Structure formats: structure tokens, C-alpha cells
Amino acid sequence: MLDYHKLLMDARSRLRAIDAERDHLLALVKHAEALAASNVGAAQAKPTRTLIYAGGGGGVRSRPAPTMAPTRIAAREILDELGMPVETRDLLPLIQERGIEVGGKDPIATLSARLSNSEEFKVRRGVGWWFSDRPFPGEDFEEAEDDTLEGDTSASS
Structure with a gap:
């Protein structure tokens, strides 16, 4: 019942x-x-x-909030300026020099995660981060695509 x-x-x-x-x-x-x-009309740099x-x-x-977009933009500019892939541990201080705080308990892991979550970048272990729409320097696009470890956050930290 x-x-x-x-x-x-x-x-x-x-x-x-x-x-x-x-x-x-x-x-x-x-x-x-x-x-x-409170932010209406406030001038902010x-x-x-x-x-x-x-x-x-x-x-x-x-x-x-995390600064994902500025991190991505800085990484893009740095890779363009250097013209070669850069490993996460080397990219972190270059991004920080531009005034961007990556944050997190492990900033290298945080940076790697941010770049991995962007379709703009790919990583290759022992080589570093590069643009996903470009071959790694010195390679044909097809070769670079086959050997890339996309989304591997441990690859270059």
C-alpha cells in the first residue's frame, strides 16, 4: 500500500x-x-x-579567471618570432617575461595543459610545441602529422 x-x-x-x-x-x-x-566605464589596461x-x-x-587567451597569444608570438619549436620548460619563462602569469601548482603542467587544449598547437616529445597547421621545421606536413603526439601534456615538461 x-x-x-x-x-x-x-x-x-x-x-x-x-x-x-x-x-x-x-x-x-x-x-x-x-x-x-562596477566595471562599466572603468578604464582598464x-x-x-x-x-x-x-x-x-x-x-x-x-x-x-585564468588567462588562457593571453597565454595562447604569447605562445603564438614567441613561436613565430623564434621560428622553431620550443619545449614547455623553455616557453614558460618567455611567456612570463611578457607579463602573463600562468599560475597553478605546477606552472609547467598548467602551460602544457593550456596549449594542449588549444587546437592551435601540437607537441612532439623532445622537440617542443609548434603550430598544428604547420609542419615542424625541416619536415613535410605529412611526416610531421604522423609523428605528433597531440594532447600529451607530459611530452615536454
Whole structure:
């Protein structure tokens, strides 16, 4: 036999959880709107981005967003300027010299992950990072494509 009281209590509990989630999302929207309003008309040399997330203890907090696009742009410029592949451990200080903070507990691994997540680059173990749409210097495109270890974050760190 069905326990209607238990079914009603379960439904009430689910509705309260939905209400709590809605309230949380509304708080996130208000926080985002406040951030946007405070940045309107503000002259900034470098755009500031913020990630909004809910912590385990509830409430809304923010933290600086990673600088993936500037990292990618700097890597592209460096590879173009040098005209040769560069290993991750050698690329990191060159990117940092341009004022880009890579961050993370292991900045070399962070940089490698960022470049791996970009379709713009490929890596070859012992050689370094290069453009995915170009052959490695001194090779035909087909040869470079066959030997490339795309997405291997441990390749050159």
C-alpha cells in the first residue's frame, strides 16, 4: 500500500531543494550584475575577468579567471618570432617575461595543459610545441602529422 504521507514529504523536500537552487542561482546573477555594473566605464589596461562559484559552505565567492587567451597569444608570438619549436620548460619563462602569469601548482603542467587544449598547437616529445597547421621545421606536413603526439601534456615538461 502506498504511503501518501511519505510521498508528500518527499515531494516537499524536493521542492525545497529546487527553491534553494533557484535562490542560489539568483544570488549568482545578482553578484554578476554587480560586478558588471562596477566595471562599466572603468578604464582598464588589462581586462579583469572573474569566475563566480559556490563554495561548499554556501555563499558566493569569486576568484580571478585564468588567462588562457593571453597565454595562447604569447605562445603564438614567441613561436613565430623564434621560428622553431620550443619545449614547455623553455616557453614558460618567455611567456612570463611578457607579463602573463600562468599560475597553478605546477606552472609547467598548467602551460602544457593550456596549449594542449588549444587546437592551435601540437607537441612532439623532445622537440617542443609548434603550430598544428604547420609542419615542424625541416619536415613535410605529412611526416610531421604522423609523428605528433597531440594532447600529451607530459611530452615536454
